[in-house]
Amino acid sequence: MARxxxxxxxxxxxxxxxxxxxxxxxxxxxxxxxxVVLAALxxxxxxxxxxxxxxxxxxxxxLFLLHGVLGADPSWxxxxxxxxxxxxxxxxxxxxxxxxxxxxxxxxxRGFSVPRFVDAASERGWPFQYSYLLVATIMAVPRFVSQxxxxxxxxxxxxxxxxxNWLTKGRGLKALAxxxxxxxxxxxxxxxxxxxxxxxxxxxxxxxxxVVQDRFADRLARWLGWSSVVAAxxxxxxx
Amino acid sequence: MSPRQLALIPVxxxxxxxxxxxxxxxxxxxxxxxxxxILASALAGPVVGVTTGVLSQVIxxxxxxxxxxxxxxxxxxxxxxxxxxxxxxxxxxxxxxxxLGASVGVVAGxxxxxxxxxxxxxxxxxxxxxxxxxxxxxxxxxxxxxxASSLATDIVDKSIAFAIVGMALRGLxxxxxxxxxxxxxxxxx
Numbered sequence: 001m002a003r004x005x006x007x008x009x010x011x012x013x014x015x016x017x018x019x020x021x022x023x024x025x026x027x028x029x030x031x032x033x034x035x036v037v038l039a040a041l042x043x044x045x046x047x048x049x050x051x052x053x054x055x056x057x058x059x060x061x062x063l064f065l066l067h068g069v070l071g072a073d074p075s076w077x078x079x080x081x082x083x084x085x086x087x088x089x090x091x092x093x094x095x096x097x098x099x100x101x102x103x104x105x106x107x108x109x110r111g112f113s114v115p116r117f118v119d120a121a122s123e124r125g126w127p128f129q130y131s132y133l134l135v136a137t138i139m140a141v142p143r144f145v146s147q148x149x150x151x152x153x154x155x156x157x158x159x160x161x162x163x164x165n166w167l168t169k170g171r172g173l174k175a176l177a178x179x180x181x182x183x184x185x186x187x188x189x190x191x192x193x194x195x196x197x198x199x200x201x202x203x204x205x206x207x208x209x210x211v212v213q214d215r216f217a218d219r220l221a222r223w224l225g226w227s228s229v230v231a232a233x234x235x236x237x238x239x
Numbered sequence: 240m241s242p243r244q245l246a247l248i249p250v251x252x253x254x255x256x257x258x259x260x261x262x263x264x265x266x267x268x269x270x271x272x273x274x275x276x277i278l279a280s281a282l283a284g285p286v287v288g289v290t291t292g293v294l295s296q297v298i299x300x301x302x303x304x305x306x307x308x309x310x311x312x313x314x315x316x317x318x319x320x321x322x323x324x325x326x327x328x329x330x331x332x333x334x335x336x337x338x339l340g341a342s343v344g345v346v347a348g349x350x351x352x353x354x355x356x357x358x359x360x361x362x363x364x365x366x367x368x369x370x371x372x373x374x375x376x377x378x379x380x381x382x383x384x385x386x387a388s389s390l391a392t393d394i395v396d397k398s399i400a401f402a403i404v405g406m407a408l409r410g411l412x413x414x415x416x417x418x419x420x421x422x423x424x425x426x427x428x
Contacts, residue, residue: 017308062368066361070375094360109301129245133290136249137298144253148260162265169265173399174406176261177271181278181407184250185415191246200242 005218006117009108015225016104022232025093033100036107045107052103059098063091114138119208128206136191144180151179243418244287251275251291252298258403268366269396272299273317273347277404280318281325282419288318309358313350317343317397321404325425330405340401341394348393352386361385367392 016036020029040048071087114135121131152160155175161168254275262271276295280288292314300308320343324330329339355363361381362368367388374384408426416423 059362059368062362062372063360066368066372066375066381070372090360094362105301112301129240132245133248133294134297137252137294138301140249140253141256141298144250144257145260148257148264152261152264166267169267170399173261173265173267174403177258177274177403178407178410180257180261181254181274181403182410184254184275184278185247185282185411188243188247188250189415189418191250192241192243195242195246200245 004111004221005212005214006113006120007214008218008221009111011222012225013101013104013108015229017101018229019232020097020100022229022236024236026089026096029093029096029100033096033103036100036104040103040107043107043111045110048107048110049103052099052106055102055106056095056099060091060095063095064088067091067094115209116212119210120212120214122206122208123212125205128200132195132200144184147183148176148180151176151183155179240286244283247279247283247287248291248294251279251287252295254278255291255295256298269392269399270364271396271400271403273314273397274400274403276314276318277321277400278407280321281330281404281408281425282422284421285319285322288322289315292318309354310351313347313354316350317347320346321401322421324401325421328425328427330401330408330425331427333402333405336401336405337398340398343401344394344397345390347397348390349386351393352389355389356382356385 016032020032023029023032037049040046067087068083068091069081071084071090073086074082074084076083076085076088118131118135122128152162155172156162160172160175162172163169252275255272258274259270259272262269272295273292276288276292279291293311296308296311296314324339324343329335355361355367361371361375361384370388370391371381371384374387375381379387405426408422411422416426
């Protein structure tokens, strides 16, 4: 996945998301989920299926509880449980749908390289603003999350309590969220100055630092993904 | 889009995610994942607010699954209502911000309920789904349970988020307020 063209992963993930909703449940999403897990293992994204299952586990549990156990017309027995046949089938389809989408996204994200994406976007002639927004955001998120820890430790030295009743927690929330918001606005000012200095609005086409190869395998994978979506739409409309 | 507006979007999206982490540390039953969207909208107008909301969903979807992109319309509606509230000077005091947040919570909750019911069959994030399950077990139809749980959580969530943004806007240095004309109008009493 890491060697693939930066547009291939996101493109295939969107195609899988659409297929998960287009294919008839429960068989369609179940086959799709199986295929996505297999593809993730083959392409080297070994942790994606496991991590995806961990994310989906609470959702699967609630789907089974809400539709299987508490669903209408419990006519099917599983041990001491009476289950709704229709609700269980629906829960299974929805669970496989979520599993396929989450696993595909995680596999894509594991192989997503920010610098390669910027190069590929420049090569395609995307306006710099679009790639800046995506890349700056991806880089800002982990920095802000770690900033939360710094602010929390600083506020704890001033007496911040993380436990207690809701009023105490509310005060603590204010003590953490407001410095973070002010810090965010100060950072936005610095970035604005940097963007202005670098002539962000200059009407010139930017050149990529490295040329990203769009191999035949990448083009074929994207073509197959989107052809499957078109075929599924035609099939569902015809049936 | 001006460089200032462009620079504000990534930090506002990061704020959405980071405030969500703070809430998780306090074990509070809310998300506050639209705080940055509300702030961006109140400071810099509709384009920045809506872009922040949509990009926020895209980034969350990239990390946790494209399936959550379905909630992007909720972020858009929050951004637009926050802007309308800012233009109506509804961030001028804590009670007014809380009232605005509760009203936005009703709209956002209703829209979330529709998406949650039709796309996710009522099963989304842990807290809301637990309430939905509890209500369904009492015999309520799924559609009613999903609507009630979405409304209840969103009203509380958006009230707190709008209160925080209101406090942030009122606490801004005048030098900063001058750079964002929408903010000046939002807090004028």
